[in-house]
Amino acid sequence: MRRSSSFTPLARTLFPTLLALSALAACGDDGGTSTGSGGAGGAGGGSGGSEPSAACEGIDTSACAVALGPSNDDTTAVQTALIEAQSGSTICLCPGTYSFENELSLTVPGVTVRGVGATRDDVVLDFGAQVAGDDGFTVTADNFTVEHLSVKNSPGNGIVVTGAENVVFRNLKVSWDAGSVTENGAYAVYPVKCKKVIVEDCEVVGAADAGVYVGQSKLAIVRNNVVHGNVAGIEFENTSDGEAYGNDIYDNAAGILVFALPNLDEKISTRTNVHDNTIHDNNRDNFAEPGTVVATVPPGIGFLNLAADDVEIHANDFKGNVTAAIAVASVETFCVLDPGSCGANPDPATDPDPEGLYVYANTFSDNGAMPNAPLDLLPTRPIEDILWDGVEKTAGSIDLCLSMSPPSFRNFKGIANIGTEANQTTDTMPYLCEGIPQSPLEW
Amino acid sequence: MQSSRCALVFAVVAAASCAPAERLDPAEEPYDGPPLPWAWEPFPATPFPIDDLPSPARIELGLLLFYDPVLSRDRATACATCHSEIWGMSDGLPVSIGVDGEGPTGPGRTGPNQTTRNAQTLWNVALRPSLFWDGRSTSLEEQALLPIENAHELALDLDALVERLQGIDEYVRRFRRAFPAEPGGITTHQVARALAAFERTLITNRAPYDAYVDGDEGAITGDARRGMWLFAEGGCDGCHVPPLFDSERYAARIATNDAGRAEITNNPDDRGAFRVPTLRNLRESGPYFHDGSVATIEEAVRLEARRSADEGHGRALSDDEVELVAAFLHKSLMDRSREPTRPDHVPSELGVPIDGFRIPR
Numbered sequence: 001m002r003r004s005s006s007f008t009p010l011a012r013t014l015f016p017t018l019l020a021l022s023a024l025a026a027c028g029d030d031g032g033t034s035t036g037s038g039g040a041g042g043a044g045g046g047s048g049g050s051e052p053s054a055a056c057e058g059i060d061t062s063a064c065a066v067a068l069g070p071s072n073d074d075t076t077a078v079q080t081a082l083i084e085a086q087s088g089s090t091i092c093l094c095p096g097t098y099s100f101e102n103e104l105s106l107t108v109p110g111v112t113v114r115g116v117g118a119t120r121d122d123v124v125l126d127f128g129a130q131v132a133g134d135d136g137f138t139v140t141a142d143n144f145t146v147e148h149l150s151v152k153n154s155p156g157n158g159i160v161v162t163g164a165e166n167v168v169f170r171n172l173k174v175s176w177d178a179g180s181v182t183e184n185g186a187y188a189v190y191p192v193k194c195k196k197v198i199v200e201d202c203e204v205v206g207a208a209d210a211g212v213y214v215g216q217s218k219l220a221i222v223r224n225n226v227v228h229g230n231v232a233g234i235e236f237e238n239t240s241d242g243e244a245y246g247n248d249i250y251d252n253a254a255g256i257l258v259f260a261l262p263n264l265d266e267k268i269s270t271r272t273n274v275h276d277n278t279i280h281d282n283n284r285d286n287f288a289e290p291g292t293v294v295a296t297v298p299p300g301i302g303f304l305n306l307a308a309d310d311v312e313i314h315a316n317d318f319k320g321n322v323t324a325a326i327a328v329a330s331v332e333t334f335c336v337l338d339p340g341s342c343g344a345n346p347d348p349a350t351d352p353d354p355e356g357l358y359v360y361a362n363t364f365s366d367n368g369a370m371p372n373a374p375l376d377l378l379p380t381r382p383i384e385d386i387l388w389d390g391v392e393k394t395a396g397s398i399d400l401c402l403s404m405s406p407p408s409f410r411n412f413k414g415i416a417n418i419g420t421e422a423n424q425t426t427d428t429m430p431y432l433c434e435g436i437p438q439s440p441l442e443w
Numbered sequence: 444m445q446s447s448r449c450a451l452v453f454a455v456v457a458a459a460s461c462a463p464a465e466r467l468d469p470a471e472e473p474y475d476g477p478p479l480p481w482a483w484e485p486f487p488a489t490p491f492p493i494d495d496l497p498s499p500a501r502i503e504l505g506l507l508l509f510y511d512p513v514l515s516r517d518r519a520t521a522c523a524t525c526h527s528e529i530w531g532m533s534d535g536l537p538v539s540i541g542v543d544g545e546g547p548t549g550p551g552r553t554g555p556n557q558t559t560r561n562a563q564t565l566w567n568v569a570l571r572p573s574l575f576w577d578g579r580s581t582s583l584e585e586q587a588l589l590p591i592e593n594a595h596e597l598a599l600d601l602d603a604l605v606e607r608l609q610g611i612d613e614y615v616r617r618f619r620r621a622f623p624a625e626p627g628g629i630t631t632h633q634v635a636r637a638l639a640a641f642e643r644t645l646i647t648n649r650a651p652y653d654a655y656v657d658g659d660e661g662a663i664t665g666d667a668r669r670g671m672w673l674f675a676e677g678g679c680d681g682c683h684v685p686p687l688f689d690s691e692r693y694a695a696r697i698a699t700n701d702a703g704r705a706e707i708t709n710n711p712d713d714r715g716a717f718r719v720p721t722l723r724n725l726r727e728s729g730p731y732f733h734d735g736s737v738a739t740i741e742e743a744v745r746l747e748a749r750r751s752a753d754e755g756h757g758r759a760l761s762d763d764e765v766e767l768v769a770a771f772l773h774k775s776l777m778d779r780s781r782e783p784t785r786p787d788h789v790p791s792e793l794g795v796p797i798d799g800f801r802i803p804r
Contacts, residue, residue, distance in 0.1 A: 079780065083649050083780050086654075086659050086661070086662075087651075087654070087659050087660075087661025087662045087664070088661045102784065103782075105779050105780060107649070107650060107651055107774075107777050107778055107779075108651055108654055108659070108662055109651060109661065109662060109663075109664060109667075109774070110661050110664070131784065131787065132782070132784040132785060133782070134529065138779075140726075140773070140774060140777050141651065141774065142664065142665060142667070142774065143664075163726070163770075163773045163774060164774070165665065165666070265739065
């Protein structure tokens, strides 16, 4: 996704590069990261603790290695601070709006980036003018925390953390001024291939794919967030040991997705615990970019499990999701709906079926009243609270446990039978069971 | 061996604050950073040929040429098609696909003109004494023109290129500004020097490894720290020599029908041997090896560690140890801070090649 923009930033971004390079040529014997700093930082100003920004006046910045305020070149100032950051240090951003023309990146571990305004709304990182890079802020460093600030208008993803251990997203707001439109970035809060991730107390609005997306990671907690106006609210994809609780998830096209998708490096999605969330009115039109996987998800779904194993869903409140509260499907079904994404390239290393689903003690009201295509072909209204495509390798291999007081349930026995009630079943008898709750995450 | 890299080092005016007289000889400067499993070497200075000192005008011209498909026969393919900043200055494909290709850069691009080898990253290319997998070229200025003429790459006759550029007012102006001492129109040597000047900006010396050796001990911790020592124990640093994590050696590591270095030396001992590539910014530039036959860093490390142990360099690494080495490579050698800014418009008014959006980046 490339943006149209003026060509002017080019000279500005190149010239510091040249200066840095020249400095390098002259003093190439120091061999360290500070080599380029004179050039790179020169244009921006505002970095370094010696000249505190006016924006920081009256704010306690004693915990900050660097305290920045908005300047006429925020891209250079903030990126320079990220390059020069020492491990274990905190970069503070004082109140104001920071405007970026380039992606920001951080590779130094142990860095905290913190807004130091009274609320997260006081410190705004605006990527609306961005002309270079795919994402707003990319991080490839362990022990990273970003907190108490807002990120908006990133043409690509919002904050992307790749391959890191111990990552915290706290009290952030990530949004787009345009609202919920296809041109927005795909993911707002996006840890991928990470270990030990916490996403808490954030508000995420308008992502054209998933608001909070945890991809190919191990150990991830998503809690106490407000997630609305996205295509998918929260998504765990090919992730193990995920937990989502205390979230308010509404007005997305789909509330929570737990996926095991083919053709990714990480093949397994197992042990996801979704509990104590409010998942209501997720009926927004699906505004995802056509051709993406999430674009095939019918709007109006509270929770969708696609092929993920050992998923537990309990104590959630499902309300007013017009297609279905909970849907469970095999990748085979998804491939029928979207042959382009997986039909030509099956991945033998990914198990297509969702084995080990335990659903108990949730509350359901007003779900399934007006299902969207293709589930509108189902013969009854409202759609049952739990909808299963019935695809399994052998009878019983899915291991569905609906507790001893099950919600309403329908197995439509494959997409080919979706309109044929005679071939389907709503019998919960085979799935009555007392399951074993997942043990707490071993962090 | 590092000294040969910096035969020509020029201080440019902007660096007035550190006069050459104050320079310490790297060999005499003691290393006082955190512990390292190998002898410390400073990050080398970028050498500039006497006739291609950088200027902003020249670098900017080089960037525009780099992204401009006017350099290709089909007017749709650019240097950036196979050396994209999105793909670690490579293209995400096992082997590159040149002119008449379909689809954006990245996996899924198809076309009739497949090259025979994996596109090499351009990161730190300025610091390499020899270029290409087989080392057939020794200067960026010499190298830059070869893919333009190659029938499977940009497939454009250089005279035709100059004619095209002369017909574009903005290029005529920009070349004049970039080469003020050379009146008389655009030359292929100028094209080569502008591209080389741009390529010399692609330096990565701000990775956590660089912060670490500069005294920030916390810049490499945990798995990555252990991986750094295992990298040495596995003998990896014998060929992938810090701080660039490459060397001028040629090694035959995987079965191939490609003659490799032997194409240049005609020495049968060099059959199937290829130049040791840099491991900096490796994460972005897969798949790996000269034929792009290895998809992941983990797989590449496993293969190399086994091979090294068989040959008696270092010791075999367990699967867990391979993961740790991979963590070091993933985390500690990444620096995209000087990633080029892709222009929205180029002087030819042709469309800048589109790049595949990469998930995960």
